[in-house]
Amino acid sequence: MSEADAPQAALKQALAAIQRDIDSTFDALLPVPGDPRDRLVEAMRYAAIGGGKRLRPLLVSAVAQMFGVDRTSAVRAGAAIEAIHVYSLIHDDLPCMDDDALRHGKPTLHLAFDEATAVLAGDSLHAFAFEVLSDPAMSGDPFVRVELIRTLATASGANGMAGGQMMDIAAETASFDLPTVTRLQQLKTGALLGAAVEMGAILGKIPSEGRTHLRGYARDIGLAFQIADDLLDEEGDEAAAGKALRKDAAQGKETFVSLLGIERAREQARILVEQAVQHLAPYGAEADLLRDLARYIVERNH
Amino acid sequence: MSEADAPQAALKQALAAIQRDIDSTFDALLPVPGDPRDRLVEAMRYAAIGGGKRLRPLLVSAVAQMFGVDRTSAVRAGAAIEAIHVYSLIHDDLPCMDDDALRHGKPTLHLAFDEATAVLAGDSLHAFAFEVLSDPAMSGDPFVRVELIRTLATASGANGMAGGQMMDIAAETASFDLPTVTRLQQLKTGALLGAAVEMGAILGKIPSEGRTHLRGYARDIGLAFQIADDLLDEEGDEAAAGKALRKDAAQGKETFVSLLGIERAREQARILVEQAVQHLAPYGAEADLLRDLARYIVERNH
Numbered sequence: 001m002s003e004a005d006a007p008q009a010a011l012k013q014a015l016a017a018i019q020r021d022i023d024s025t026f027d028a029l030l031p032v033p034g035d036p037r038d039r040l041v042e043a044m045r046y047a048a049i050g051g052g053k054r055l056r057p058l059l060v061s062a063v064a065q066m067f068g069v070d071r072t073s074a075v076r077a078g079a080a081i082e083a084i085h086v087y088s089l090i091h092d093d094l095p096c097m098d099d100d101a102l103r104h105g106k107p108t109l110h111l112a113f114d115e116a117t118a119v120l121a122g123d124s125l126h127a128f129a130f131e132v133l134s135d136p137a138m139s140g141d142p143f144v145r146v147e148l149i150r151t152l153a154t155a156s157g158a159n160g161m162a163g164g165q166m167m168d169i170a171a172e173t174a175s176f177d178l179p180t181v182t183r184l185q186q187l188k189t190g191a192l193l194g195a196a197v198e199m200g201a202i203l204g205k206i207p208s209e210g211r212t213h214l215r216g217y218a219r220d221i222g223l224a225f226q227i228a229d230d231l232l233d234e235e236g237d238e239a240a241a242g243k244a245l246r247k248d249a250a251q252g253k254e255t256f257v258s259l260l261g262i263e264r265a266r267e268q269a270r271i272l273v274e275q276a277v278q279h280l281a282p283y284g285a286e287a288d289l290l291r292d293l294a295r296y297i298v299e300r301n302h
Numbered sequence: 303m304s305e306a307d308a309p310q311a312a313l314k315q316a317l318a319a320i321q322r323d324i325d326s327t328f329d330a331l332l333p334v335p336g337d338p339r340d341r342l343v344e345a346m347r348y349a350a351i352g353g354g355k356r357l358r359p360l361l362v363s364a365v366a367q368m369f370g371v372d373r374t375s376a377v378r379a380g381a382a383i384e385a386i387h388v389y390s391l392i393h394d395d396l397p398c399m400d401d402d403a404l405r406h407g408k409p410t411l412h413l414a415f416d417e418a419t420a421v422l423a424g425d426s427l428h429a430f431a432f433e434v435l436s437d438p439a440m441s442g443d444p445f446v447r448v449e450l451i452r453t454l455a456t457a458s459g460a461n462g463m464a465g466g467q468m469m470d471i472a473a474e475t476a477s478f479d480l481p482t483v484t485r486l487q488q489l490k491t492g493a494l495l496g497a498a499v500e501m502g503a504i505l506g507k508i509p510s511e512g513r514t515h516l517r518g519y520a521r522d523i524g525l526a527f528q529i530a531d532d533l534l535d536e537e538g539d540e541a542a543a544g545k546a547l548r549k550d551a552a553q554g555k556e557t558f559v560s561l562l563g564i565e566r567a568r569e570q571a572r573i574l575v576e577q578a579v580q581h582l583a584p585y586g587a588e589a590d591l592l593r594d595l596a597r598y599i600v601e602r603n604h
Contacts, residue, residue: 033461036476036486040460040468091425096396096417115398116471119421120464123393123428127459130432134452142445149451150436157429158342159335162422166342169418174338184338 011292018058018078021071023049025079029132043113043121044128048086051104051242055225055297056081056196062289063200063214076138077148077199080129084156085192087125090118092165098247105242126156139203147202155195164188171253178259182223185256189229190222213279220276221294227269228298230255234262269298313594320360320380323373325351327381331434345415345423346430350388353406353544355602357527357595358383358498364591365502365516378440379450379501382431386458387494389427392420394467400549407544441505449504457497466490473555480561484525487558491531492524515581522578523596529571530600532557536564571600 026048032041057078064074093100093108094115100108110118132138133148154160164187167176171184197218201211230248234257238245248255257265276294280287328350334343359380366376395402395410396417402410412420434440435450456462466489469478473486499520503513532550536559540547550557559567578596582589 030460033465036469036472036478036482037460037465039472040465044460088425091421094398094421097421117468119393119396119399120468120471123390123424124460124464126425126428127455127462127464130451130455131459134448134455142448146436146444146448146451149432149448153429153432153436157433158332158339158346158426160429162426162429163335163339163342166419166422167338169422170338170341176338180338 008292008296011289011296014062014289015053015058018054018061018075021075022054022057022079022082025075026083029079030128039113039117040120040124043109043117044125046112047090047103047109047121048083048125051106052082052086053300054078054082055293056085056192058293059193059196059218059290060200060203062293063197064203065200065289066283066286067201067204067206069200069203073139073203074200076132077203078196080132080148081152081192081196081199083125083129083132084152084161087122087129088156088161088165090122090125094118097165097169100244102238102243105239141205144202144205148199151195151198151202155191160187160191160195161189164191168253172251176254178256181254181256181259185223185226186219189226190219193222193225194218213282216279217276217290217294220272220279221297224269224272224276224294225297227256227265227272228300230257231262231265231269232300233257273298310594310598313591313598316364316591317355317360320356320363320377323377324356324359324381324384327377328385331381332430341415341419342422342426345411345419346427348414349392349405349411349423350385350427353408354384354388356380356384357599358387358494360595361495361498361520361592362502362505364595365499366505367502367591368585368588369503369506369508371502371505375441375505376502378434379505380498382434382450383454383494383498383501385427385431385434386454386463389424389431390458390463390467392424392427396420399467399471402546404545407541443507446504446507450501453497453500453504457493462489462493462497463491466493470555474553478556480558483556483558483561487528488521488524491528492521495524495527496520515584518581519578519592519596522574522581523599526571526574526578526596527599529558529567529574530602532559533564533567533571534602535559575600 030041030045032038060078060081061071061074089103090109092098093103094110101111102108109121129152130149133152134145139145156162164184167184168188176184194215197214198211201214232241233245233248236245260268273294277291280290332343332347332350334340362380362383363373363376391405392411394400395405396412403413404410411423431454432451435454436447441447458464466486469486470490478486496517499516500513503516534543535547535550538547562570575596579593582592
């Protein structure tokens with residue numbers, strides 16, 4: 001292995017580890033009850049287990065690890081935020097929303113099951129996130145639990161992810177400028193990525209005023225992530241993505257790519273990643289995984 | 303006012319007070335942001351403000367009052383559980399679920415707005431409940447906050463309300479017996495009513511082992527409430543109910559009325575209410591509102 005490959009290898013290993021751990025956490029915490037609710041829990045498992053990059057849980061665990069948090073707690077908190085992400089994808093894929101047929105390379109939940117089950121499975125995963133975080137098994141410290149919950153609830157509601165999704169729907173008929181698209185994306189994807197970083201720091205019992213650099217990092221990778229997503233939507237391969245692409249243009253939505261053009265968008269993503277890495281200057285080698293992750297976010301092909 | 307009317311008058315007053323307080327709490331906590339998310343917040347307000355009996359908040363505040371909890375905290379916790387109830391109605395009314403056109407005497411949210419907005423407004427009210435409960439303004443004691451959250455998340459997810467809704471969908475094609483219908487209703491409506499009582503006791507800092515009698519009360523009024531609902535569905539007036547009735551029979555669902563007949567169902571509800579009142583024997587006049595509420599639940603006409 002060359003030295004240039006080494007960080008990528010560490011990241012690859014961390015991604016594989018978190019994917020394995022999140023799958024086994026969902027598997028353990030979502031047992032099929034053996035009663036008329038089976039179909040609901042099977043739908044939750046179908047959507048939650050075995051798909052996705054698990055970027056949000058990786059962010060939680062990478063930050064938590066910097067502060068010596070035990071891995072079990074980080075993985076549990078990661079499963080909670082991933083449950084929120086998964087529920088939002090289920091609802092987003094519904095016919096009345098994006099009407100998508102493919103997610104993580106398999107039929108979307110409402111096609112594999114039915115629409116009513118998809119609505120309820122999304123709602124149940126939403127509640128599940130807060131069940132996990134409020135459980136004493138999450139942390140013996142109720143203040144840690146309640147701060148995790150507060151961070152995740154705020155990032156996912158009308159002032160976070162759901163608010164961004166609403167702006168995204170409005171973008172089909174309105175013509176948004178760059179500041180408005182930036183705000184939309186900060187809410188739609190940035191809020192939850194920011195919450196992941198914040199949750200890692202909460203587990204590490206870092207007080208709010210000690211999280212400034214990490215927040216700067218999260219803000220920059222959040223935007224870089226979305227620009228990379230827009231570039232993949234424009235140039236990517238549907239098979240690698242495991243979902244339909246080039247829908248934004250078809251729906252007449254402004255994106256970073258439509259507003260900046262491919263070259264300037266790519267350059268902007270690169271600048272944001274360098275900025276994100278600079279925010280980590282106060283930290284040593286313990287933040288290397290976050291540095292690698294920032295670079296991976298713009299270099300990934302799905 | 304005759305003596306027999308006095309308790310009814312006290313309950314009527316308590317209902318009016320909680321309806322006013324829940325409306326003003328939603329109004330204060332859901333300001334329209336003045337940006338492209340306006341439509342989302344307006345939809346949340348449309349569904350949350352000015353409708354419903356507010357039984358769950360009344361249960362929270364009636365129990366909290368028994369233990370000297372300040373009203374502001376009780377009302378906040380009540381708004382959180384009501385937000386969960388409202389989100390479940392929004393999603394339940396969707397075309398892919400019950401496909402209802404009328405709720406609290408006005409068009410359902412997906413008709414007044416659109417389906418995508420209804421999905422997102424439901425999701426946002428779901429998150430809002432946990433934003434409210436996790437906020438330091440809820441309680442200075444993080445343990446109280448996290449216990450409120452744990453109770454509400456568990457009661458609303460796959461092992462509570464959402465699980466009951468899934469069983470309710472299964473009831474359209476399966477032929478459930480009395481124990482299964484009882485279990486279905488304990489999850490679908492009983493879990494959240496139980497959570498309301500539990501949350502009042504948590505605010506009062508009553509330890510779990512001191513809540514046995516209140517849990518018995520909640521279990522009995524939960525079932526009585528559902529039997530009364532089934533009776534109203536069979537015999538009630540759509541204008542007074544503000545929603546479509548007699549859908550269960552049309553969908554071939556077994557209910558307490560279809561399984562027991564009208565007379566035995568009515569008798570069963572009466573027995574449950576008396577049992578519920580007996581659970582309150584350890585308490586004095588401070589539990590009178592709960593006693594009146596139990597009787598109201600089977601006597602109401604909507």
